[in-house]
Structures are given as structure tokens and as C-alpha cells.
Amino acid sequence: MRKIRTYKDVTHDTGSGLFEQVVDQQHRLADRLAHVRAVVAVASGKGGVGKSAITANLAAALASRGLAVGAADADLNGPSLGRMLGVSRAQLVDGPSGVAPALSPSGVRVMSMELLQEEEDAPLRWREPEMGGFIWQSTLETGVLREFLGDVEWGELDVLLVDVPPGTDKIRRLLELVPDLDQMLLVTIPSETARFVVAKSVRMAREAAVRTVALVSNMVGHTCPECGHVSDLFTGDGGTRLEDESGVPVWAEIPFDQQFGAATDSGIPLVITDPDARSCRAILALADRVEERLGIQARDAVETAGS
Amino acid sequence: MKFLCVECDKVMDFAERQIPGDGTLAAVFTCGSCDREIAMLTNPMETQLISSLGVKIGGREVPAQPMELARTSLEGGRDDAFVLSEDIPLARGESALASGEAATPGAGTSTGRVVWTSEATSRLERVPNFVRGMVKRIYTDWAREKGVSEITPESMDRARAELGLEGM
Numbered sequence: 001m002r003k004i005r006t007y008k009d010v011t012h013d014t015g016s017g018l019f020e021q022v023v024d025q026q027h028r029l030a031d032r033l034a035h036v037r038a039v040v041a042v043a044s045g046k047g048g049v050g051k052s053a054i055t056a057n058l059a060a061a062l063a064s065r066g067l068a069v070g071a072a073d074a075d076l077n078g079p080s081l082g083r084m085l086g087v088s089r090a091q092l093v094d095g096p097s098g099v100a101p102a103l104s105p106s107g108v109r110v111m112s113m114e115l116l117q118e119e120e121d122a123p124l125r126w127r128e129p130e131m132g133g134f135i136w137q138s139t140l141e142t143g144v145l146r147e148f149l150g151d152v153e154w155g156e157l158d159v160l161l162v163d164v165p166p167g168t169d170k171i172r173r174l175l176e177l178v179p180d181l182d183q184m185l186l187v188t189i190p191s192e193t194a195r196f197v198v199a200k201s202v203r204m205a206r207e208a209a210v211r212t213v214a215l216v217s218n219m220v221g222h223t224c225p226e227c228g229h230v231s232d233l234f235t236g237d238g239g240t241r242l243e244d245e246s247g248v249p250v251w252a253e254i255p256f257d258q259q260f261g262a263a264t265d266s267g268i269p270l271v272i273t274d275p276d277a278r279s280c281r282a283i284l285a286l287a288d289r290v291e292e293r294l295g296i297q298a299r300d301a302v303e304t305a306g307s
Numbered sequence: 308m309k310f311l312c313v314e315c316d317k318v319m320d321f322a323e324r325q326i327p328g329d330g331t332l333a334a335v336f337t338c339g340s341c342d343r344e345i346a347m348l349t350n351p352m353e354t355q356l357i358s359s360l361g362v363k364i365g366g367r368e369v370p371a372q373p374m375e376l377a378r379t380s381l382e383g384g385r386d387d388a389f390v391l392s393e394d395i396p397l398a399r400g401e402s403a404l405a406s407g408e409a410a411t412p413g414a415g416t417s418t419g420r421v422v423w424t425s426e427a428t429s430r431l432e433r434v435p436n437f438v439r440g441m442v443k444r445i446y447t448d449w450a451r452e453k454g455v456s457e458i459t460p461e462s463m464d465r466a467r468a469e470l471g472l473e474g475m
Contacts, residue, residue, distance in 0.1 A: 005316070007309060012318040014309050014336065017366030024371070025361060094440040095392040098373045116377060116437075118385040125382040129330060132352030140359035143376045151373040 029150035029177065032098070036070070036157040038182040038294045041174055042216075045201035046194050047166035050218040051187045053264045054254070055163040056084035057280070058185075060106035060269040061287040067158040067296065070101065072148050073112035074174060075165035076141050077124045082112035086267030090115060098153035106272050111152045113144075142173050149177060158296050168200050175208045182294060183212040185251070185286075189219045192236040202246045212293050214251040215239055216286060222256040223278065230255075252286035254279050310345060312338035319345065324365040324471075330354050334364045368470040369449075372441045384437030391440045421450045427458045445472065 013019075033039065042055040055071060063069040073081035082088050082102065087110050090102035101109040113124065126133075126140060154160060162178075164170050175181060184205045188198040198215070205213045217239030221230045233256055243250045254260075257279035263270035271280045310319040319336035322344065327333055330351025337344050349357065357364065361376045378384065423431065434442050449466045450458050466472065 002313065004311065004313065010309055010311060010318050012309075014318055014321050016308070016321040016334070016364050018308070018360075018362050018364060021362040021367060021371075022360070028371075091390045092388060093392050094373070094389040096373075096444060099389070100392075116381060116384055116388050118383050122383050126380045127382040128355045128380065129351040132355075135352045136356040136359040139356060140376070140380060143359055143361045144380070146361075147374045147377050 025146060025150070029146055032150045032152075032154065033160075033178065036154060036160045037296055038158065039160045039162065039178050040183040040185065040290060040294075041162045041164050041171070041178075041181055041210075042185045042187060043164035043171050043174075043201060044166065044187040044194075044198055045168045045171065045204075046188065046197040049187045049189045049194060050254075052080045052084055052163050053261065054185075054187055054216060054218060054283070054286075055161050056081060056108075056264055057260070057269040057271040057283045058287055058290070059085065059108040059159075059161050060104075061271045061275075061280075061283050062159055062161075062290070063107040064272065065287070065291070067291075068109075068156060069107070070109040070111075070152075070154045070157045070160040071104075072152070072160060072162045073110070073114070074145055074148070074162050074170065076113045076144060078165065079112045079114040079117075081163050082110055082114035083267060084264045084269070085110050087112075088114060088267070095153065098151050100153045105267075106269060109154060109157070111148050138169075138173075142177070145173065146177050159290070159294070168204050171201055171204055175204075175210075179208070181208075181210050183214070183290065184210045185214055185216050185290075186248070187216045187218055188239050188242060190217060190232070190234040190236050190239055195236060195239075195242050199242060199246065202242065202248050213248050214289065215243060215248050217250050217253045219256040220253040225258070251289040252282045254282040254286075310336045310347070312341060312343055314343075315340040319343075321365055324363070332357065332364070363471075369445050369472070372445065375441065378438045378441055381437070384435070386436045388437060389440050391443070421447050421456060421458060423458045424460075426460050427463055430460055430463060442472075445470065 042051050042058070044051050052075070059069050059071040071081055071085060073079045085104035085106065085108055087102035087104050092102065092115060093100035101111045102115060104110050126137070128136065162174060164174055186198055186201050186205065188194045202213065219233050220239070222233050223230050239250050239253065242248065255278050257277060259274065259277060260270045260279040263273060270277055271283050274280060275284060311317070312319055315338055317338055317340045319338050321334065322337045323335040325333040332349045332354040334347045335344055336347065361371065431439060431443060446458055446463060446466050449470060450462065455462055
């Protein structure tokens with residue numbers, strides 16, 4: 001049998017230009033992110049744990065301290081960050097070097113698939129062959145996420161928060177694009193099922209050597225608005241047990257708060273309108289941890305101190 | 308992806324790219340040693356996989372545009388999602404000042420003035436607004452590069468042919 005050389009054995013370039021184009025894409029992304037001090041993923045692996053609401057409130061909290069904050073909605077199929085930050089129908093300014101993000105009333109620069117879709121109730125569809133989506137869809141969506149990160153004129157940012165949809169594959173997708181992620185906040189709830197799923201994400205983050213990994217335990221207890229009694233919504237102790245088992249610290253325990261959800265639905269994060277609410281105090285404490293670990297200060301403050 | 312001429316044990320060189328229809332992508336490769344030619348034909352799903360990477364076999368005639376993949380691939384794109392920076396001069400000026408750049412239209416490329424005839428504008432208006440800004444910029448940049456001061460339907464055809472703008 002004839003011996004055919006391997007791909008790597010054959011070093012001669014075909015002239016098809018594919019490799020150069022992929023490298024160019026990587027450079028564009030790297031050049032854009034070079035102006036971002038820290039990229040922080042808000043992920044879970046589990047759905048329905050409140051990642052987007054936490055991302056929106058955390059972004060607004062950090063922006064309220066004078067930090068330059070961006071929020072990229074990596075959930076292309078179920079985008080909600082635009083709505084939660086009050087920029088649902090905002091227009092994007094189309095310039096030669098990039099697309100300017102929407103600016104939320106709380107001062108957060110936002111990019112979300114929601115801003116690109118005409119019909120609110122339209123599921124995400126691509127204008128491509130109806131069959132065989134399993135072959136190309138993931139590749140296309142990774143490419144679009146790359147554009148959200150690399151083709152948006154984020155400007156000089158202190159923090160870019162990325163709201164990652166459920167599924168560890170989506171975390172991997174982000175890590176392929178941004179391998180040197182600064183922080184990954186893994187949101188869980190105190191249920192055994194959530195612990196089971198989020199543990200997989202913890203492992204993935206560790207294997208990817210993400211610099212800082214922390215847990216955010218959401219929906220921890222519910223305060224009755226009538227009598228003030230605090231009761232548990234779940235029987236498990238997901239966040240605490242996961243912390244014990246994995247050694248990944250819980251940075252915040254956020255109580256279930258009806259107003260937190262209602263405000264987020266309205267497009268004005270509660271952390272802006274009622275920072276003293278228990279849920280918002282937890283978000284502000286989380287913002288402290290994020291800031292402290294990143295060692296960042298507002299750009300204006302740094303520039304003033306240095307001048 | 309590489310094609311090896313087994314007989315010559317040489318990597319074949321890319322020669323030509325065509326989109327003959329039916330979602331087929333044809334890429335022709337030639338052996339520099341024996342001149343043998345082969346054409347790689349992809350089915351629509353394979354063609355889509357390649358375009359989903361945001362690349363073009365044979366290289367790009369036009370640099371990748373911001374959010375090109377999203378704009379050219381999304382079904383049901385919002386008609387007023389984008390507003391051209393040159394259509395909002397104040398915002399553009401502020402943005403440029405904020406980033407410390409000179410607020411010069413067309414900065415970074417040739418800055419020659421390009422006029423669109425009414426016929427060319429009408430034709431451009433048939434392009435969905437979701438991608439119109441991107442398409443307009445491609446034609447305008449081409450005109451500047453070629454020293455064309457007026458864009459007409461004929462020059463649009465020329466640009467399309469030269470730049471390989473399928474579907475634009």
C-alpha cells in the first residue's frame with residue numbers, strides 16, 4: 001500500500017488563504033480585547049439559575065462605581081441581556097472599524113442578538129440550508145459570538161462581562177475564543193440537581209486554568225414580604241456543598257427577591273433603584289469581590305491619580 | 308484542507324473558486340508538477356460549514372466587515388438595527404474624539420469624495436437595510452481605491468465582478 005503523507009508532513013501552502021483568514025480573525029479579536037482590562041464570564045452550565053439577571057445587576061453595579069463596563073450576551077438563542085439592561089430596540093452605530101454597542105441607562109455598553117432581530121418572538125434562524133444544521137450551526141454561532149466580542153467597538157473597558165448560556169459546551173466555546181479569561185463566575189442554586197450540573201462547569205474551568213473561578217449561589221432563601229419570615233426555596237445546599245467538594249469559593253449568596261426579578265424585567269436593574277435591598281447588597285458584595293480580585297479601579301480615578 | 312497529487316507527491320495549488328449554483332462551492336486545485344487539475348465540489352451543507360467559519364476559499368477580495376457573519380447569515384434581521392456612522396455626524400465626531408482619533412471621514416483609507424448617482428442609490432436601496440451599510444461601505448471603499456468618483460449601476464457591476472460579491 002502506498003504511504004500517503006500526513007497533513008502536517010505537507011508543509012507547502014495551497015494558496016487557498018484559509019489559514020491566513022482564520023489568523024486574521026484571531027488577531028482582530030485579540031486587538032479588540034487588548035483594550036479590555038478583564039473579561040469575566042458569568043456562566044453555570046445549568047439553565048434557569050439567574051445568570052442573566054446577575055450579569056445585568058453586576059454590570060450596573062460596577063458601572064455605578066465609575067468603571068467602564070461592557071456586557072456581551074453570548075446567549076444567541078435566548079437573548080435577554082438587552083431587555084434586562086433597557087436597550088431592547090436600541091440602534092447600533094455602524095462604523096468602519098466596528099459596531100458601536102448600545103449604551104444602557106445604567107451606563108453599560110451592551111451587545112445582544114436581541115438588538116439584531118426584527119420580531120421579538122422569532123426564534124433564532126439562519127438563512128441557510130434547512131437540513132444539516134448540526135454540521136454548521138455551532139461553527140456559525142461561534143463565529144457570531146467572535147464578532148460580538150471582536151467586531152464591537154467596546155472602547156477602553158475595565159470589565160467585559162459575558163453572559164454564557166446553559167451547557168458546558170457554551171463555556172468551552174467562550175474559552176476557545178478567550179482562552180485567557182480573567183474570571184469565571186459560576187451561578188448555582190441550592191438544589192442538588194444544580195450542584196450536579198455546575199460541578200461539571202467547575203471542572204471545565206479548572207481544566208482550562210481560568211485564573212479565578214468563584215461560585216455565586218442564587219435564590220438562597222426567600223423572605224416573605226408579609227411577615228418577614230425567611231424560608232428555603234430548595235432543600236439542597238448546592239452552593240455550600242459544591243464549595244466544600246471543589247474548593248471553589250462562594251463569593252455571594254443572593255436571596256430570592258421578587259423585586260429583583262421585576263426590576264430586571266423592566267430594564268432597570270434593582271441594584272440601581274434599590275441598592276439596599278438584601279438581594280442588591282449581595283450583588284454589591286459580589287461586585288466588591290470581582291473588583292478586588294481584578295485589582296481594578298475606575299479609569300478616571302487611575303488617570304486622575306496618575307496625572 | 309490540502310490536496311495532494313499522489314502521483315507527483317506534491318501539494319496542489321489553489322487555482323479558482325466558483326459558485327455554480329445549487330449551493331455548490333467549486334474550488335479548483337492544480338498540481339504544479341504535472342498540471343493535473345481537480346475540482347472540489349461541496350454540497351450545500353459543506354458550503355455552509357465553510358462560510359460559517361467566516362472564510363473564503365482562495366482568500367478574500369474585500370476585508371472582513373464588522374459583524375459580517377451575523378449580518379449575512381441571520382434570518383429576520385431588524386431593518387433598523389444599524390445606523391451608519393456617517394449618517395450621524397455628531398455622534399461620529401463625539402465617538403472619534405472619545406477614542407482620541409481624528410474625526411476624518413474615511414480615515415485609514417483613501418478619503419476621496421465618492422458620489423452615488425440616483426440610479427445607484429435606488430439599486431442600493433433594494434439591499435435589505437440590515438446589510439445595506441456594510442454593502443455601501445464595500446462599494447465606496449472600492450471606488451476610492453480605484454479612483455472612481457461616481458458610483459453608477461455599471462460601476463457597481465464592475466465592483467461586484469472584481470470583488471466577487473456574491474449576492475450583493
